[in-house]
Every structure is written in C-alpha cells, then in structure tokens.
Amino acid sequence: MRSALAYEAQIKAHGGHSSVVRKALKAALKTAQRSSEAGGRSKAALQSTLRPGTHLVREWSGRTYQIEVLDDGFQMDGKRYRSLSAIARKITGAHWSGPRFFGLG
Numbered sequence: 001m002r003s004a005l006a007y008e009a010q011i012k013a014h015g016g017h018s019s020v021v022r023k024a025l026k027a028a029l030k031t032a033q034r035s036s037e038a039g040g041r042s043k044a045a046l047q048s049t050l051r052p053g054t055h056l057v058r059e060w061s062g063r064t065y066q067i068e069v070l071d072d073g074f075q076m077d078g079k080r081y082r083s084l085s086a087i088a089r090k091i092t093g094a095h096w097s098g099p100r101f102f103g104l105g
Contacts, residue, residue, distance in 0.1 A: 049104075056084075056102045060091050067102070 017025070054069040066085075068075045073082045081087050084098025087089075092101070 056104075058091070058102055065091055 016022075028072060050069045052069055052071045055066040056069070056074075058065050058067070065076060067084070067087055070080065073080055074087060075081070076087050076090070081090070084102055085096065085097070085103075088096035088098045088101035
C-alpha cells in the first residue's frame, strides 16, 4: 500500500510516464492480450518448430539437463514425457511453462 501511495505522490509531483513510455506500455499490453487470447503457442505449433532429434539443454541448480525431442513428446534421462512443462516441473519441483523454462517462448 505504501508503494502505491508513494507512486501516486510521485506522479502528482513529477508527472506520469512520458508519451513514448506510455505508447510502449500500451503496445506491450496489446501483444500480451493477443497472445493470451490465442492461448500462446499451441502444443502443435511448438512440436512443428522442434523437429524430432533436436536436443534442448538447460542448466538448473548446478546440473545440466538434456532433453531430446521425439515425434510424440520428449525424453529426459531415458524417460518419456508428454510435455516440456512436465519436464520443467520434474526438474524444479514447481509449475513452470515448459517452453518458457527452456527459452522457447
């Protein structure tokens, strides 16, 4: 609450964001809204950009993980997974967007 009040006081004292910043924020919001309306990248779209045999590498907590893209999913440490999100959850113990965790989207 304090930070919100401080922000309001700062706007009154110094004005708000410049028109360039406001325009950039509006554009970013539009892009984010379009992406969420479309549901982001679909699983099919992701699978079509990742060809079978592609290897994804991610380092987490001092360990390097290598994931192989298969025709019908992914493989890590000899185990098959249906999604990158399932692998990200296995690695981190928390819910992550798999494509985002691996730097794909």
